[in-house]
Amino acid sequence: MAAPAAKQEGFYDCRDAWARTIEELAENDPRIVAVVNDSVGSSKLGGFQKKFPDRLINVGIAEQNMVGVGAGLANGGRIPFVSAASCFLTGRALEQVKADIAYAGFNVKLVGQSSGVAYGELGPTHHSIEDFAWLRPLSNITMVVPADSWETAEAVKWAAAHEGPVYIRLSRMPVPDLSVEDRKFQPGKAELVRKGSDVTIIACGTMVHLAVQAAVELEAEGISARILNMATITPLDEAAISAAASETGAIVTVEEANIHGGLGGAVAEHTSANLPVPIERMGFPGFVPTGSVEWLFDHFGLTAAGIARSARKAIGRKRG
Amino acid sequence: MLKNDLVDTIREKALWMRRRAFTMVYDAQLGHPGGDFSAIDIIATLYFGVMRYDPKKPDMPERDRFIMSKGHATGALYTALCAAGYYPEDWLKTYMQPQSKLNGHPNRNYLPGVETNTGPLGHGLPVALGIAIAGQMTNSDYRTFVLTGDGELQEGSNWEAAMSAGNRKLGKFTLIVDRNRLQQGMGTEETNGLDPLDDKFRAFGWDVEVVDGHDVGALVNALSEPPGGRSKPLCIIANTIKGKGVSFMENKASWHHGVPNAEQYDIAMEELV
Numbered sequence A: 001m002a003a004p005a006a007k008q009e010g011f012y013d014c015r016d017a018w019a020r021t022i023e024e025l026a027e028n029d030p031r032i033v034a035v036v037n038d039s040v041g042s043s044k045l046g047g048f049q050k051k052f053p054d055r056l057i058n059v060g061i062a063e064q065n066m067v068g069v070g071a072g073l074a075n076g077g078r079i080p081f082v083s084a085a086s087c088f089l090t091g092r093a094l095e096q097v098k099a100d101i102a103y104a105g106f107n108v109k110l111v112g113q114s115s116g117v118a119y120g121e122l123g124p125t126h127h128s129i130e131d132f133a134w135l136r137p138l139s140n141i142t143m144v145v146p147a148d149s150w151e152t153a154e155a156v157k158w159a160a161a162h163e164g165p166v167y168i169r170l171s172r173m174p175v176p177d178l179s180v181e182d183r184k185f186q187p188g189k190a191e192l193v194r195k196g197s198d199v200t201i202i203a204c205g206t207m208v209h210l211a212v213q214a215a216v217e218l219e220a221e222g223i224s225a226r227i228l229n230m231a232t233i234t235p236l237d238e239a240a241i242s243a244a245a246s247e248t249g250a251i252v253t254v255e256e257a258n259i260h261g262g263l264g265g266a267v268a269e270h271t272s273a274n275l276p277v278p279i280e281r282m283g284f285p286g287f288v289p290t291g292s293v294e295w296l297f298d299h300f301g302l303t304a305a306g307i308a309r310s311a312r313k314a315i316g317r318k319r320g
Numbered sequence B: 001m002l003k004n005d006l007v008d009t010i011r012e013k014a015l016w017m018r019r020r021a022f023t024m025v026y027d028a029q030l031g032h033p034g035g036d037f038s039a040i041d042i043i044a045t046l047y048f049g050v051m052r053y054d055p056k057k058p059d060m061p062e063r064d065r066f067i068m069s070k071g072h073a074t075g076a077l078y079t080a081l082c083a084a085g086y087y088p089e090d091w092l093k094t095y096m097q098p099q100s101k102l103n104g105h106p107n108r109n110y111l112p113g114v115e116t117n118t119g120p121l122g123h124g125l126p127v128a129l130g131i132a133i134a135g136q137m138t139n140s141d142y143r144t145f146v147l148t149g150d151g152e153l154q155e156g157s158n159w160e161a162a163m164s165a166g167n168r169k170l171g172k173f174t175l176i177v178d179r180n181r182l183q184q185g186m187g188t189e190e191t192n193g194l195d196p197l198d199d200k201f202r203a204f205g206w207d208v209e210v211v212d213g214h215d216v217g218a219l220v221n222a223l224s225e226p227p228g229g230r231s232k233p234l235c236i237i238a239n240t241i242k243g244k245g246v247s248f249m250e251n252k253a254s255w256h257h258g259v260p261n262a263e264q265y266d267i268a269m270e271e272l273v
């Protein structure tokens, strides 16, 4: 749909890592199947379809049916990866996600593609910025938001091996690989991307690399910012949040999502009940105007400079 | 107007819409030109040959309503509303630009003449049904038209609305299906087949007419209310060609959301005369 963003060296579309990984896994495990809604191309499943034509179920433009079929396939012993634009997967089929996947507890992997505002100019109907708020209360669905290609591949492998419902939220916006030593994907654990003591920036998905850039900018001013990659939204790593609150005294959350009920909301729920500290929540306040992804990020301050600004503000709100 | 003159006028408007929509898509390097071009003759016929409306009074209660359920085809909708006089041509130049009223999918809060927000498929028919029920309740004589894609009919919500419309005998309710036989990735029949589509609607209590969706005269006839009106909702299955009018786009799924390069743009402009 939206034109691909200009190719930037060292930046990768995580959907490619998803597609490579699911094809590899499917080679070795005949139970793995894909379920789509006329979304073979946007899910990058053309290769999967060629290799395993009988294991790709395209139900047509019918998301409620798609998610229900996923539950049924799990009942029949398959491991379904249900892949669609995340706006329709989570929004259109929300009751199926709640009743058939979460409540019934089927071993289904929901893969939301082109989430956040990745569809840019196509507007709020095609943006998926409400999905965190919709899915967070469905607490037996593990919700993973990979920050780069490596983490995408690891999350897909983990999901295939894990018994239980998972939602993996992918973008289509190219992101660089994070540089973190000895990385190991641990669901439910925040990843410490950078140490710091003055403020903690908790980010997920496409926002993590921008948070790292912000920390570099802040360091030049003598501000030490801790960066946590909160790749799992549910279950939330409450211990890491508590440590951030008590050790750095101020928090910024950054997500490519609506700030109401998302990552920032989750962090605020935890800290306000346990260790109240100033929090700046960054994301989208509601439906956004027409504009490209780049324009929207800029307009809503989802840039390194914008994140640095929020960090200074959070620090300024600390009690003297 | 005499029928022949009317057909000529509609054809002229449709040609202008195709040229203008293609230019918008080219400038924005975004859009859904295939589905714009299959729908343009239908939408032009509605706005310039069938519907009653006053662009100066977009909220006039007695206006006929048009609901663009296949909301991705904004090139077709926005050029029609512009040609109908709802807003100046300048606005078209802002298509998909930051803060434009011409979003990639229509928003009624941004543009006069847009009855409801669409984009997620399978929403238009239920909303249009509600409009038609309101008309029936208030004894109004406005007509309600809704255009869906054919792939779109794979959404279950359409069939919930179709069942209800049939049961309620909504004679002023018209659904036009843009039957171009392609959806986003490939053909409708290889994805989740719809045929026999006419029998499906008849079974749900609708009158059905099958027409050539690029034959403006036939569209005028099918869309005009017969003397004495109807006692059932009407489904017009308009057989169309996705990308109609530009040789390299016709019947190609890749032009669902393909965008032209400079050379393709020039070829299209030569063909669209």
Ligand SMILES: Cc1ncc(C[n+]2csc(CCOP(=O)(O)OP(=O)(O)O)c2C)c(N)n1
Binding pocket: A037, A038, A061, A062, A063, A088, A092, B032, B034, B035, B036, B038, B070, B072, B073, B119, B120, B121, B122, B148, B149, B150, B151, B152, B153, B178, B180, B182, B183, B184, B242, B256
């Ligand atoms: C609920 C929903 N699912 C998926 C999409 C993505 N999508 C946009 S257009 C399209 C294909 C539509 O095909 P059809 O209805 O035949 O329209 P046309 O060929 O006339 O453009 C799809 C799958 C969507 N907009 N809404």
